[in-house]
Amino acid sequence: MTNRIGKDANEADNQAYRLQVNFDLSDNFTALVNVHGAKSDTIAPQYQHQATDDGSGTAGVSDFYGYKDTDGDVWAGEYDREGLLKIDSKGASIHLDYDAGDYTLTSITAVEDVEKIHQEDTDVGPFDGITPQFISENQQFSQEFRVAFSTGSLDWMFGAYYFENEVTGALDLALNFPGPLVDVITGAPEGSFGPDMVNFVDYDVDYVQETESSAIFGQVEVPLNEQFNLTVGLRYTTEERTMTYQNKATGNPDAVVNSCIIPAGDVCDFGFGPDFPGTDHYLNFTSSNADLGSLGKIDDDNISGRISLDYTPTEDLLVFFNIATGFKSGGFNGGFLDFTDGVTVEDVPFESEELLSYELGFKSTLADGDVRFNATAFYYDYENYQALTFSGLSQFIDNSDATINGADLELIWLPGDNWDISLGASIINSDVKEITVLGDKFKNNEMVLAPKYSVNGLVRYQATEELSVQVDFNHQDEQFFDITNSEVSNEDAYTVFNARIGYDINENLSISAFVKNLTDEEYRVYSFDFTGAAGYNQNFYAAPRWVGVTVNYTFE
Secondary structure (H helix, E strand, C coil): CEECCCCCCCCCCEEEEEEEEEEEEECCEEEEEEEEEEEEEECCCCCEEEECCCCCCCCCCCCCCCCCCCCCCCCEECCCCCCEEEEEEEEEEEEEEEECCCEEEEEEEEEEEEEEEEECCCCCCCCCCEEEEEEEEEEEEEEEEEEEEEECCEEEEEEEEEEEEEEEEEEEEEEEEEHHHHHHHHCCCCCCCCCCEEEEEEEEEEEEEEEEEEEEEEEEEEECCCCEEEEEEEEEEEEEEEEEEEEECCCCCCCHHHHHHCCCCCCCCCCCCCCCCCCCEEEEECCCCCCCCCCCEEEEEEEEEEEEEEEEEECCEEEEEEEEEEEECCEECCCCCCHHHCCCHHHCEECCEEEEEEEEEEEEEEHHHCEEEEEEEEEEEEEEEEEEEEECCEEEEEEEEEEEEEEEEEEEECCCCCEEEEEEEEEEEEEEEEEEECCEEEEEECCCCCCCEEEEEEEEEECCCCEEEEEEEEEECCEECCCCCCHHHEECCEEEEEEEEEEECCCCEEEEEEEECCCCCCCEEEEEEEHHHHCEEEEEECCCCEEEEEEEECCC
């Protein structure tokens, strides 16, 4: 990313390691030990600025700061803050398998620790506008036990799972506006806040979230006859999650809005009324808040299951039908929550999501094995779908019922000994029934990142035993990056091509050259709409044309 006023961004310095050792402890007892970790110490990614509101409701002229990026280059901008992104992760696991002949025992134990600090130029412009810092440490432990065995013609599997996680975080953010804009917002006489940038709002957030989850599960496969096979699975999950959260106004009590809400009385005429008691918090989600009650703890349990029927009328055709239920536990909204945006402690928890899914499809082999054609039709019915949107300066999850229906198609053709051709397509219709964002209701919207159709394909030619050539593509229909389906979150359809040439030097060593995004297509992979907060849209563009070489060596 070219920075016209400072150091270029979107550079990466990543290091990773992984060590795996497999131990044959006996003829029927094995242990796979995995130790891994990674470090990333980079300049924080910079995004592309799109002016959406100059503060008067006029779209596209500028943002609240009077800025608009007009050069037409999505890989260039003016960024006053270099930013920082550091991630340090480490973990280990041990996978044990014991085969006793009549049964198999499996144990998987894993630990992970991830520390992160991220500072970004959120306003993506040449001013000290929105400057956040995100710090977190994530520690987790998991343990799974399974036993598999057969009784007659039945195949059984039973297991238990335990998971615990603790996330500790600290978030800081300064929202600064030009003095003349602060005059207008506050109704102060012209010139009261001067011509320079003024700290309008300052957030100081600390939180701790703890999760403990356990489950028992089982599955049985029943061959009804030579053509029909039935699989039934059941899982019981219980999960307890707690969070304490404070967004303090005392981090910088001199910030304009902070100084208005700390003293008692509606000193800035925000509409709180003369009886407003004053507060040290934009949001206090701790036991010290009398309104918290039981909101700081979520205790979920769920029984989910699956019934699958497979029908094999011939060797070359499999027809299947699945009914399944899924479960995603409830949680807590975090980020920069602020009661002046209408968010209350009751809005912090969100409910668990439950899914009832139906799938009908087939897998077929044609033309003496040279063609494989697979298709699946599906219908998903969500209760309390966890829809992600924005509330003020913070991401926010709201629950809504929702449905998805569609189909997946896959064609694989081997026209000759040296050719592989594959095509895939997906059709999706999504409907989120109703969500509420800052008091506004949105009904029957499409889900985020859910294009109505997508198509992909690959052609690979094995020119010689050592040399191969491959071209592939991916086409996505238009889609939305925000559940409100706003115009600025709509991405037009696009197609991306990639190419690769590979050469096997010997059994252990291979080299390949690749070109990703061959036609240098410009397209967004996500965006965050800050129109209401500062009058711009923050766009995330996919990588431009990218050329590289890969060398692989396999140790034996």
